[in-house]
Amino acid sequence: MDSMRSDRQAKVAVVGLVGVPADPRGQWFTEAAATVPHLPVHWEVFAHRGGTDDAVAVAEEVVADGGFAAVVAGLREEDGEAALRVYRKAGLPVLLPLAAVPGDGKETDDTVLRMYPPDSGQAAAVARACRDHGVRRLAVLHDGSERGRRLAGRLSRRTGGAESTGPVAEEHQEWPGGDWSGAVALCGTPSGVAGLLRRDPSVAGQLVILTDDCVLPATGPDDPRPEGSTVVVARPAGGGAARTAAAFAALGSALAKHPHQRGAALIGSVRGELGESTGPRGETPYDGWQVGPRRLFPRLPAAPTEQHFEVAVIGGGLVGRATAAELAEAGASVVLVDDGTPGSSASTVSGGLIRAFELDEGERSLACEAYLALWGRPELAPAYGFRRTGALVLLGPADLEPAADSVGQLRELGIPAETVTVAGLNSRWPDLRTDGIAGAVWEPGAGYARGAVALAALLDRARLAGVRVLSRHHVDSLTTGPEGAAVLECSVVRDGDRTRGRVTADVAVVAAGCATPALLGERWPAGQPAASKLIRYGIFEAGGRRLPTIVDAVTGVWARPDGEDGLLAGYPFDEWNVPVAPSTVPDDQQVRWMRDGVSPRLPFLADARLLTGSSGTDLFVEGGRPVLGRLSGLPHTVVAAGWSGAGFKTSPAAARRAAAEAVQLLAEQRKQRKQGL
């Protein structure tokens, strides 16, 4: 197995501004690589600190190595073109998740994939932001760079044009004076815009719009921020973190399936992984721009000293990240503590099948809530890696009647769903065999999402809301302190050094996946015995077949499309109480078991080529009921764990409920303190 993995392991050069102080782009790159540990790719980081010579030197080093399959680059635009010429000449494919388009239209070729949305959308978003703030005039300033000038010209044309409903925009050379009653948009390179921000001054009370996420390197304690004005940032929808994660996930998946593919063919496969709607520039389905609050990245001490928060969330999987975001958005001070052990999160390897329909009432209630909150909302879901494929749940005779009732409930909630007869299944999906099936539920709005993208988008959302993130912090124990606070004793492993730290909080939310029962010990509810279970899947060549996500309630078969060329399919294995371990590609025997299990339902999988596969562990609770709520043995604690192989789709709702419980607990504590209890 190991030799198979190393043979399949492709090398990708990660070239970016990693290590530049206070520039989160490097952090996004590192985090994106960490959320795809299950993909057989070795990500080798080449940090460079900016400057054309440096970018070209790195490009020459990568090309000279001769062993790299591709490059993911976070190049500054001003450095990028010269370096790209080196990669292009060598035919080395380059993904640019964050690069703006230099010069309209001439940026596209077969080996460079830019995933940035076009600037015209940014101009529209700026105009919208002005309208939303009731602003009728816009001063556009640039830093003198080519990008700044170009974008400023675009903003002025778009927002001020005769046909525009936006504000009247004028290009300015300097900050407008104190009597300016409109907004100010700043265009340019990150350092140029930071310079513009430092220059001024008399902008109090104004709306300042930073374009293109361009303030990034200036964030942190010395971040220039005009006093008294509202500062917002225009950024690609979903944010740079999710976009970066999408690039890593798509490239990693393409290489997992086609480890020897190179050049334009590899870029073609990456486009397939990103989705049908990838445009000529590589724009992803979640294209577009949004204007929102500016991101602030608080710096943390290298080793934690004792820190106190209102809520500490333990576990940075989907549930923990979403809970932290919900709580911070509700105004709480929140820390998210995660050990970041590669492969330890079910969320990274998850199949990610998403739908609202479930036979079990409790699960259906969570799934519907999650669908309404996120997955069923086309304006939000794509930024979380969601792809709509429709979902089928195949049913046995005994399930038909209750399923019909449940479909009625879904419809009452406004979730499109219908029952399908066997004849309907046979005519619509001829690749599906229906032996033993009495009917199905069809949900056209359902689909699947990629864990890496959802995780990145959630972390971004959490950070935007002000969550402090402590990564590589393993919580060794959760106890009660002298004043009833939750006390988290942590070990921190950084650069090989192990230190200890302590975090205290009024309330702890434990969302540590499979590790939750061990962390809680005897305080885990006795009536809900839990065990970890291994889930495996293979990704097979789909041969151009178009199938939706499928769950077979009769046999346990589950499947979904994977990119443009694959079908991800699984069949239950009886592997219980397994320690959480890095994911593995199924071996020959395991593949045979899956083919035997799945092919009675999907006959073409009996001999379809296996492209790759994966495995992961999830916490199963007897009776399938998660532990979601307070614990009697730990008065300051809320638990959210035990999803029994189904917690991806329900995570947005689980997080809302866990957060609501924690907010309630905080309110009760406050009341008790007030009463002097």
Ligand SMILES: Cc1cc2nc3c(=O)[nH]c(=O)nc-3n(C[C@H](O)[C@H](O)[C@H](O)COP(=O)(O)OP(=O)(O)OC[C@H]3O[C@@H](n4cnc5c(N)ncnc54)[C@H](O)[C@@H]3O)c2cc1C
């Ligand atoms: C192979 C596979 C396929 C699946 N397919 C689907 C599907 O198709 N649809 C679906 O809805 N669900 C699916 N699931 C289930 C779903 O993915 C999980 O239920 C869900 O992702 C669990 O999320 P979580 O945040 O609770 O836990 P996790 O994602 O496991 O995250 C827990 C986090 O806690 C951290 N942690 C643990 N202990 C500590 C500690 N002591 N200190 C600090 N940090 C700690 C871990 O490092 C990890 O990051 C699948 C699961 C697997 C494994």
